[in-house]
Amino acid sequence: MTTGTVITFYSYKGGVGRSFTLANIAVLLARWGYRVLTVDWDLEAPGLHHYFKPVMVEQPKGGVIDLAHDFLAGAESPQPHAVRLDVEGNTLALLAAGRDDDSYTNRMQRIDWEDLYRRGFADFLERCRAEWTADYDFVLIDSRTGVSDIAGICTAQLPDRLAVLFTANEQNLKDIVDVVRRADSARDRMPYDRPRHLVLPILSRLDDSVEYERAEQWRRKCAEVVGPLFRNWLVKNVAEDQMLRHLTLPYIPFWSFGEQLSVLQERPPAAGQVSFALETVAAVIAQQFDRTDVLDDNRDAYVASARDRKQDFDLDLLVSSPRSALRIADRLVKELRGFGVRVERSSSGDLEMLDKASELAEHLCLVVDKQLSRWQVTEVERFLRHTIGPDGGQRRLFCVLTDGTDPEDLPGFLRNLRHLRFGPGVARDLHDMITGTPAGDLDPDLDALRNAAAALRAVPDRLSSVGRLSLVEETVHGMATALDNGDLATLRDFAVDLGVLSRSHGDNGRVIASQGLLADINTLLERIDRRIDASTH
Secondary structure (H helix, E strand, C coil), X not given: CCCCEEEEEECCCCCCCHHHHHHHHHXXXXXXXXXXXXXXXXXXXXXXXXXXXXHECCCCCCCHHHHHHHXXXXXXXXCCCCEEEEECCEEEEEECCCCCCCCHHHHHHCCCHHHHHHCCXXXXXXXXXXXXXXXXXXXXXXXXXXXXXHHHHHHHHXXXXXXXXXXXXXXXXXXXXXXXXXXXXXXHCCCCCCCCCEEEEEEEEECCCCCHHHHHHHHHHHHHHHHHHHCCCCCCCCCHHHHHHHCEEECCHHHHCCCCCHHHHCCCCCCCCHHHXXXXXXXXXXXXXXXXXXXXXXXXXXXXXXXXXXXXXXXXXXXXXXXXXXXXXHHHHHHHHHCXXXXXXCCCXXXXXXXXXXXXXXXXXXXXXXXXXXXXHHHHHHHHCCCECHHHCECCEEEEECCCCCHHHCCHHHHCCCEEECCCCHHHHHHHHHHXXXXXXXXXXHHHHHHXXXXXXXXXXXXXXXXHHHHHHHHHHHHHHHHHHXXXXXXXXXXXXXXXXXXXXXXXXXXXXXXXXXXXXHHHHHHHXXXXXXXXX
């Protein structure tokens, strides 16, 4: 069973934007589909809860200091002190330092960490860690600064990896490598199986907007100092100073006021914005510090790969067509659906569709009529920036030509593709190319089952109203009854209705689908998938 990764965000000095960085990266990872727990272990100056106020469902009633009090009270395992944070319906939680009230300081100061460890608190923390890594893909710990017992817990015992933040001055650089060495030495003395740290050096708050030459001098100096921290994970043909450029967060005065989540406001971020750099750091974390040669070669593709690794695409294929070939594209879409492909046609001029196209479908198919339209050029350029798919697989571009379209008139990046001519059998060919398996003869019953499964998987976890939720529940119940009765024609009709209900759901849904509905959908999907497997094997 795969377990989550614990990463401590540490800085030797304060004022480097450590909590800001952790909070925003946590939101990005959750948005990309990873399950994330954030832990505020900066007990003397807790602050993560301030950043998460916009997405906090409820105020924390306990936190890290309560873990210590639970242990002293004889608890065998950690109590559920974490609170859920609402980030687009994804799994993100906060284990705060503690309840934010007048009693916090007194309760925190009463904890004697040395005495706790003499009593066996280290083993209790191991049980905490085991639960966290079982429930979450990433556990991000915000550590206090300096060298202390608490910092030692966060840098030596708990983490798999360290993200070390520093700014371009002597105070920050002086002891940064030594802190990592001491943390590794402390791990070696512990009775727990922990490998040496993988360390992510993050140069924070670098202002190169005015004093560019001085900024470059300091960047090179920083790369020389922290270079040894890259040695056990950076791909050999990637230079340390180049990697540090990718791991540099620019100083933007706007974000220095208050506690803000820039990644909620800068969507999509542009180069030069702090959220653009935060996406890069989050991608390195999501990729487990791996494939850094891809990052050096194509930053956008690397970030897209991290984002899509946990992404379930809404569609298998998006069909792009100029207005002159809409009837051809619609026919192609209809035939592909008959083979069980989740497919939609994009609309030229639909800016919202264009913004979402790179995330909506795993593959893109261009229907070309004489020449590529300007809109299609823009669409395919955006898609090609994100061509590394989940688990490193390639998201693919397909090209279907209408009669009279000469391949030699196509742009260079299309001439090397295998071109399909629209006509009988083209949908079958596309299906085989996408899935890697032949479609076989079209079976109406199998088609109905596949359409039903696709419709069930497309049901959103949030709906626009209680009334729409009720309609979805009734439709799912009707599909189950039709399957019970073997009435696949009715099942197909219900699937169409469910697809309409799902597509009409907007991004502003506020009614959460009930656990009962989600359970009914999962049960029905399992039954349908078994029927499909039985039919195809």
